[in-house]
Amino acid sequence: MQEHKLTPKKEAAVAALASIAAIPGVKKPDPIVIADNVVRKFGGLTAVDVEHLEIQRGAITALIGPNGAGKTTFFNLLTGFDKPNSGNWTFNGIPLAGVAPHKVARLGMVRTFQLTKALFRLSVMDNMRLGAKNQIGEGILRALLPFTWKKEELQNTQRATELLSRFKLETKADDFAAALSGGQRKLLEMARALMVNPELVMLDEPMAGVNPALTQSLLGHIKDLREQGMTVLFVEHDMDMVRDISDWVIVMAQGKIVAEGPPESVMSDPAVIDAYLGAHHDQPLDQEEE
Amino acid sequence: MDWTFIFQQAISAGIGVNAIIFALAAIGLNMHFGYTGLLNFGQAGFLAVGAYTVAVLVVNFDVSIWLAFLAGIGSAVVLALLLGIPTLRLRADYLAIVTIATAEIIRQVARSVSLREYFGGSDGITGKFGKDFFDLNPFPNGLSLAFLRYTPNDLWVVVVGWALVVIFVFLTFLIMRSPWGRVIKAIREDEEAVRSLGKNVYFYKMQSLILGGVVGAFAGFVYAISRQSVQPDNYSTALTFFAYAVLILGGAARVLGPVAGSIIFWFLLVFVEQVLRQAVANDLIPNWLMTPNQVGQVRFMLVGLGLMLLMIYRPQGIFGDKKELALDARA
């Protein structure tokens, strides 16, 4: 399978993580995100309680765990879409606690959503252009003077076209986003996130609801991101999906990090099997959703 | 039945002052509701603030009308900030409730006895506060073209009014095809997605609220100047609901939607009213079924019914195409 082919970046990422002990909260050689004591409670229920977590730069890290483990909530907290009861975390050394989501995105930490948020009544191209950062024409006064932003708009359109063709959506550029299939919307959302020029791409269940044919292509795109020097953190509840593409796996259960390590070792970790079996006894480990 | 008269009346209404006022009010609503997805149910409040600022400053404080217009715009901006700061971070229906409540507050304060000396109570303010404006009138003879008759002042108001409509339509056109407009439309589709792409959604929504509110204030200016009076009960929630009917009739999120909507709305409203009046007068409709007094009530019933049916069967407006309807159903 082509997934096992080693690329230079993959090699580098694996090498950098090779010497690390596979224990929850372990320190990484070059962390891009460091989180400490992040706690989020809903009523009496503790949804997230992460003591210490580091995300390695330039690697693909998978965040897995059974349904209700707090993965998406943790994602929301890191990106400012939800506020924790307590905790601190940094991105590239910049503290992010209490920072609004749009500012987090501007710093280079861009996320997607579990339920795709394609902007239906905008064209695919407009969806893409929207992603470009700091556009001149987004100011209300200069918006009225097209000559001030026309050139930038052309550049953004060009970049968007390139990305769209990479994601095989170029023929859809002028269609409404609502006209895309579910899988295509996932691709669009990922491509749109790239328009922001992120350093860290955070994908919330990128494979959910995507047909198997498209899944392979999605996995390929995720690996591509690493090749282009980006860091990827993605949420998935299906362990098999992550085996091939991730350099490091973090396992959450009941809000806590219960294990982390390279994919192979994590998959055989009894704590992980416990976490999964504890959550759904009826579901064998390697059974696929849907 | 005097059909000529009926059509003349209906056409006059379709191009008259009311059509201008509601076109402007709906252009503002289009910015809020059509493009940004903000549920502003207090557009009447923006009109009231515009109209009352001008009337109070000119009549009670002898301020120049031009300064009063500026102050009116300023008041609309302040109102938008007051409405937006607490609600734009919350779910959409909170804005709806707060705006409709605020518009009612404005109306009731304006008609209160305690503040009569400023706002004139339920009678409002009457007075020749448009003098500086009418002094600029370049049409000393008014207009008498076929059945259309305008006094000099009326003609001046109508000409300036439609000019304002054209200007605001053009501005809407320009701004909605800019990157700013793209962000605004994206917010209507999904706020969180826009946030995740690094845009300050709150800021954009506030700008939209202010912009649409200022256009509403201009509608208020036209209202006040054309009547040479302001009356609190003209600015009730019914005005806002009518503006919604106008907007949805012409098509929300279309540049020309509010204008087409307003012209058609007033044409139809007066057409139906005149037909009914004549039918009642000529005993085509028996008196036990409808008296002349009830014609106005039937008119309101039809507006309500029309708003319902439009929203159910043609939410994209009478000019919209099926393609968008399909999108609406999914959204």
Place this chain on the structure above:
Amino acid sequence: MLLRRGLLTAGLLALTSMLLLAPSAALEPGSIGGQMTDEAGAPIAGVEFLITGPNELEAETQSDAAGNWAFKIESAGQYFVTINSESLPSGVGLTEPDKVTRSIVVFKLETAPPPVRFLTGPGPERTSNLDRAMQLTLDGLILGVTIGLAAVGLSLIFGTTGLTNFAHGELLTLGGMVTYFFNKLGLHLIPAALLALVFAVVVGGFLQDRYLWKPLRRRGTGLIAMLVVSIGLGLFIRYLFLYVFGGSKQQYLQYSGQAGWQIGPLSLTPKATIGILIGIGLIGLTIAWLLKSQMGKASRAVADNPSLAAASGIDVERVIMMVWILGAFLAGYGGIMMGLNQGVQFIMGSDVLLLIFAAVTLGGLGTAYGAIIGSLIVGLFIQLSTLFIPTELKYVGALVVLIVILLVRPQGIMGRRERVG
């Protein structure tokens, strides 16, 4: 003509002063004046009067230590004396607080005109704030229960379907109006009200949901579109009522002029008492229904998470139908109660719609208990605020409070904190 009217006035004034038989200091010719005393006849000093008259006369004077006041006039003619009721000492009020101006006609400077009298006594201003507060609390409770009857339904409908129903006020009007209709046909009020409740349940609840909202939900109509539909519906129904019943306020044929009970400082009509007791009972039954019955529990499950409720075998549409029927029943009763206390009119429901919204929002959108608490707070606040602000602005006060509460506690006082912004 003028003379005759003048004579009449003078005569009336003379008559009044004779009838009162109050001793007063004799006025000198060429002046107008009088004596200010309290109920017990003790003089009041320092009361201010404004006198206007011929030749653009405008002057002020005030009463002396003996309560006497007088003003020298220069010519015959008609004079107006206006008392500044604010200058009366606390605890003293005019018996007719609206009549602060008297007219005096002086025919000849040489004859002394009759004294100008302003009677003081237990006018409305005499009621102590405590007594007023108690009465207002009672009024506030009645208003709160009326709002609450509508608010519970609005809140339940919002919770289960997401619809912000701008036509909910019309359900109140429906109850009140249909009762009036049957009442007018010759039915006694009580059977008329029962028939109206049946009508509200069938037309306002069952038929409305079955033939309007359910099909719209089926079509996948958006929440905002449904909200606009409800605005159109409300407008239509409101003016339909106006068309059918006319615009004036009507009273039911029975119990309209009922004498009130006086309990200490409180006055209360029997009809209001029975009305509110039934209202409280209905709200109590609703809460019990929500807590205990299978259907009530299901309705809360649907409100929490419709798809989960559907997945766990709850017939969501049936629950929504029940909620509509309940909502229409409660609001219909609220309308009957409103009609009983203040008459029926086509705008009676839409007039309180914003207050219902305020109550529901205050309690936290979508929670039935919150809506009840919110309604009581709104009702009490509206009535009690009149201790401090003019009565005509009492609704404004409530709406301002609504906005302030949204500012500090957007989820409402009873609502669960949810993710906002």
